Amino acid sequence: MAEFAHLPERLYLDFDSFFASAEQHFNPTLRGKPVGVVALDSPHTGCIAVSREAKVRGVKTNMPAREARTILPDMTFVVARPDVYVRLHKRILEVIETVVPIQHVRSIDEVVCALLPSEARQGLALAARIKKALLLEFSPVLTCSIGIAATELLAKLAAERHKPDGAVLLETRMLPSFLADLKLGKLPGIGEGMLVRLKAAGVYDFSGLWDLAPKQARAIWGSVEGERFLQELHGTHAPRDQTQKRMFGHSRVLPNDWRSPDRVEDCARQLLASAARRLRRTDLRASKLTLAMRSQRLRSTREKSAQAQRWTWEGQFQPSRDDLSFGRALSKGLGAARAQMRFAPASVSVMLHGLEAEGDITGDLFAAQSGDTRDQARWENVSNMMDDLRSRFGGKALSLGQHEKVPGGFVGGKIAFGRIPEAGDFEDAPTEDGDTHFCSF
Numbered sequence: 001m002a003e004f005a006h007l008p009e010r011l012y013l014d015f016d017s018f019f020a021s022a023e024q025h026f027n028p029t030l031r032g033k034p035v036g037v038v039a040l041d042s043p044h045t046g047c048i049a050v051s052r053e054a055k056v057r058g059v060k061t062n063m064p065a066r067e068a069r070t071i072l073p074d075m076t077f078v079v080a081r082p083d084v085y086v087r088l089h090k091r092i093l094e095v096i097e098t099v100v101p102i103q104h105v106r107s108i109d110e111v112v113c114a115l116l117p118s119e120a121r122q123g124l125a126l127a128a129r130i131k132k133a134l135l136l137e138f139s140p141v142l143t144c145s146i147g148i149a150a151t152e153l154l155a156k157l158a159a160e161r162h163k164p165d166g167a168v169l170l171e172t173r174m175l176p177s178f179l180a181d182l183k184l185g186k187l188p189g190i191g192e193g194m195l196v197r198l199k200a201a202g203v204y205d206f207s208g209l210w211d212l213a214p215k216q217a218r219a220i221w222g223s224v225e226g227e228r229f230l231q232e233l234h235g236t237h238a239p240r241d242q243t244q245k246r247m248f249g250h251s252r253v254l255p256n257d258w259r260s261p262d263r264v265e266d267c268a269r270q271l272l273a274s275a276a277r278r279l280r281r282t283d284l285r286a287s288k289l290t291l292a293m294r295s296q297r298l299r300s301t302r303e304k305s306a307q308a309q310r311w312t313w314e315g316q317f318q319p320s321r322d323d324l325s326f327g328r329a330l331s332k333g334l335g336a337a338r339a340q341m342r343f344a345p346a347s348v349s350v351m352l353h354g355l356e357a358e359g360d361i362t363g364d365l366f367a368a369q370s371g372d373t374r375d376q377a378r379w380e381n382v383s384n385m386m387d388d389l390r391s392r393f394g395g396k397a398l399s400l401g402q403h404e405k406v407p408g409g410f411v412g413g414k415i416a417f418g419r420i421p422e423a424g425d426f427e428d429a430p431t432e433d434g435d436t437h438f439c440s441f
């Protein structure tokens with residue numbers, strides 16, 4: 001692993017002036033113009049987003065609309081349409097995932113991707129492919145800034161470095177000079193309070209921060225978090241949960257009309273198909289499958305202990321990477337769910353784990369000539385071929401058997417549901433994409 005220690009294996013993607021760009025995307029008459037997005041049709045409210053045309057002419061995000069109008073008399077104001085932005089967000093995730101899987105959705109306009117070594121080596125060419133895919137699907141106004149670096153923190157800082165429409169490959173050897181002029185307050189996680197503590201410890205700029213010893217960082221932060229931050233800054237992953245096992249999995253929150261056994265099973269099969277495709281992008285095999293369901297979506301840990309019911313099933317099998325082996329395991333799990341589960345699930349998750357690298361597998365898997373083994377080899381070829389077709393013709397090109405479209409239409413990277421509302425969360429009738437809500441002032 002040491003040779004990969006500093007490969008730029010995180011890609012951070014941040015859309016530029018997202019809400020304003022979205023309005024310009026859906027309404028071409030707004031393109032090239034200063035646009036402010038406000039929460040209410042009132043000149044006294046602040047701009048929750050302003051277009052790049054407004055930014056270059058001195059208008060800032062959060063500025064009251066009236067003040068912005070004073071600076072730019074020609075500025076157009078529109079009322080925010082969250083349901084439209086969420087729908088666009090979901091389409092964007094799908095497009096990004098045609099190029100590279102998303103590891104985490106950090107906000108409605110920011111995602112991080114964990115790159116395989118082969119992807120990391122593509123560097124800026126990978127960023128260009130993502131931008132090209134987005135351009136093909138959307139319009140030139142919907143731009144993003146991409147940072148590629150060894151850790152998520154560095155990749156995010158790299159993306160910030162060149163906005164709008166930037167792409168920056170930040171190699172660890174470019175540090176600390178590349179970020180030397182970065183104001184400490186611009187670093188994620190460094191707020192007013194932390195700035196005061198850093199100053200008290202004699203840290204005034206990025207270089208000072210860079211030079212801290214881990215022990216000092218821990219003392220300033222008052223916790224191991226300081227050391228973790230410093231590690232990420234120096235290009236070494238410092239995940240919060242060190243005990244997290246490697247796995248490929250997906251989970252899904254189910255709307256009320258998707259809680260019948262048939263639909264839950266349909267959803268689980270789609271989640272499995274997506275997890276299996278991701279596994280096959282590596283040289284790993286999985287030997288365990290976990291199927292889990294919850295009676296409600298968790299909003300807090302307190303709720304977890306108080307009310308939520310959880311049902312979990314784990315199946316074990318020969319190390320595999322084909323859809324048939326995984327499908328058989330899932331069928332067993334779903335059978336168990338039908339027999340045992342006593343609640344209508346509000347969320348379902350499928351995880352492939354017990355991972356083994358190709359070279360690690362010994363025993364009779366390849367030596368045996370049983371029908372099962374031949375079958376498995378054949379199904380591996382079929383699975384690989386289907387992945388290949390999907391990558392060329394799109395994810396919905398083919399699948400094993402019929403299935404209904406999963407609500408939200410997106411079975412891919414894990415979405416932070418807690419932060420990004422679902423379509424069903426909006427009480428009003430959905431707004432048409434092109435139905436711009438112009439302000440009256």
Ligand SMILES: [Mg+2]
Pocket residue numbers: 014015016017018109
């Ligand atoms: Mg943004």
